[in-house]
Amino acid sequence: MSHLLKKPQHVVKSEGVTIVHDITGEQNNLEYVGFKVVDLEKGSFYGEQLNGLECCIVVLTGRVDVKEGEEIFENLGTRDNVFEQKPTDSVYVSNDRIYEVKAVTDARVALCYSPSSEQLPTKLIKADSIDVEHRGKYNNKRKVHNILPDSDPSANSLLVVEVYTESGNWSSYPPHKHDQDNLPEESFLEETYYHEMDPQQGFVFQRVYTDDRSLDETMTAENGDVVIVPKGYHPVGVPDGYTSYYLNVMAGPVRKWKFNNDEDHEWIVNRD
Numbered sequence: 187m188s189h190l191l192k193k194p195q196h197v198v199k200s201e202g203v204t205i206v207h208d209i210t211g212e213q214n215n216l217e218y219v220g221f222k223v224v225d226l227e228k229g230s231f232y233g234e235q236l237n238g239l240e241c242c243i244v245v246l247t248g249r250v251d252v253k254e255g256e257e258i259f260e261n262l263g264t265r266d267n268v269f270e271q272k273p274t275d276s277v278y279v280s281n282d283r284i285y286e287v288k289a290v291t292d293a294r295v296a297l298c299y300s301p302s303s304e305q306l307p308t309k310l311i312k313a314d315s316i317d318v319e320h321r322g323k324y325n326n327k328r329k330v331h332n333i334l335p336d337s338d339p340s341a342n343s344l345l346v347v348e349v350y351t352e353s354g355n356w357s358s359y360p361p362h363k364h365d366q367d368n369l370p371e372e373s374f375l376e377e378t379y380y381h382e383m384d385p386q387q388g389f390v391f392q393r394v395y396t397d398d399r400s401l402d403e404t405m406t407a408e409n410g411d412v413v414i415v416p417k418g419y420h421p422v423g424v425p426d427g428y429t430s431y432y433l434n435v436m437a438g439p440v441r442k443w444k445f446n447n448d449e450d451h452e453w454i455v456n457r458d
C-alpha cells in the first residue's frame with residue numbers, strides 16, 4: 187500500500203472519543219500540515235492546547251459546541267452526512283490558545299493544523315458565509331466549499347476547502363501542483379485529502395506524481411481514507427455511480443494557493 191495512503195485507525199482516546207485519524211507529530215511526514223478526524227459521542231468532550239499551531243475545527247457531521255476562552259459557539263454543524271452537500275460550520279483557533287469541543291449530538295469533526303506564531307482572533311466561520319464555487323466543464327466538474335481560502339485573512343498559514351465530485355467526473359484535474367516556493371510563479375503547499383464516498387463502498391483513484399516521476403503513486407482511496415500530498419500533481423477520478431467528497435488542508439511557507447497545471451494536460455482547460 188502506498189506510504190501516502192492512510193487508513194482510518196479508530197483509536198479510542200477516552201469514553202465517547204475516538205481518534206479516526208491522527209496525522210500529526212512523529213507519524214506525520216509533513217512539515218506544515220497536520221490533520222485529525224475525531225468521532226465524538228453525544229455529551230463527550232475533546233480539547234487541546236495549541237502550541238505554535240493554528241487549527242480549523244470543521245464540523246463534518248452532527249452538532250457541537252466549541253469553547254475557546256470566553257468564546258462559546260453553540261450548536262455548530264448543519265448536516266448529519268457530508269453528502270447532504272450543505273456547507274458546514276467551522277471555527278478557527280490560533281496558536282497558544284486552548285479549545286474544547288463538546289458533542290451536542292454524535293458528531294465527527296476534522297481538525298486542520300498548520301504552523302502559527304502570530305496569535306489571531308478566534309473566528310466562527312458560519313456555513314452561510316461559505317463561498318460555493320462550481321469549477322470545471324465536460325467531465326471535470328466539481329463543487330468547492332471555500333472554508334478558509336487564501337482570500338480570507340483569518341489564518342496565518344492554513345487553507346481549508348471541501349470538494350464534491352459527481353459520478354464519472356475528475357477533480358484536482360487537469361493535474362496541478364503547488365510544490366515550489368517560488369511566488370509569484372508557484373507556491374509551496376503541502377496537502378492532505380480526507381475522502382468520503384457515497385455510497386460508502388465506493389472508491390476513487392488518486393495519483394500523486396512529479397514531473398520526473400521520482401514520485402508516482404496511484405492509489406485506491408476508500409471511504410474515510412486520507413491521502414498525503416507532500417509534492418507533485420494529485421488528480422482524483424470518480425467511478426461511475428459514486429459521489430466523492432474530500433476535505434483538503436493545505437499549508438506552506440506562504441499562505442497563497444498558486445498552482446500550475448501539468449503542461450501535458452493543460453489543453454483540457456483550453457477546450458471551448
Ligand SMILES: O=C[C@H](O)[C@@H](O)[C@H](O)CC(=O)O
Pocket residue numbers: 321328330347349356357358359364377420434445
Ligand atoms: O490544490 C487544491 C486541491 O487540489 C483541491 O482543492 C482542488 O483544487 C479541488 C479542485 O479544484 O478540483
